[in-house]
Amino acid sequence: MNAEFNWWLLVVGVVAGAGLVSLVAGNWGRGSDASAADLDDEAAWITGALGDQGTTLAPDTIAAILRLHGTWLTGDGDAEDPWATDEEAYGAAEPDGEGR
Numbered sequence: 001m002n003a004e005f006n007w008w009l010l011v012v013g014v015v016a017g018a019g020l021v022s023l024v025a026g027n028w029g030r031g032s033d034a035s036a037a038d039l040d041d042e043a044a045w046i047t048g049a050l051g052d053q054g055t056t057l058a059p060d061t062i063a064a065i066l067r068l069h070g071t072w073l074t075g076d077g078d079a080e081d082p083w084a085t086d087e088e089a090y091g092a093a094e095p096d097g098e099g100r
Contacts, residue, residue: 039063039066039067040059040063042062042066043059043060043062043063043066044059046062046066047059047062
């Protein structure tokens with residue numbers, strides 16, 4: 001009877017160990033899964049909220065800031081060209097209508 005219990009402990013230990021390894025080794029990045037449309041909506045909302053407080057910023061400027069923030073959250077904040085690293089998360093919209 002003791003041998004069966006030892007096998008049960010082994011199985012539970014392996015499952016618990018695998019779960020712990022997956023938690024520790026998992027990708028827990030703070031990246032954003034926002035689409036370009038979500039980015040535009042968020043920029044418009046922030047523009048309105050800032051306008052209510054008397055601050056005016058163009059939605060394109062806010063979208064550029066949000067794009068940079070998304071780059072920072074994905075861990076690419078040390079990149080030399082932050083505009084080139086986050087096109088997949090936020091789309092290829094140009095900041096303030098300027099080229100890269």
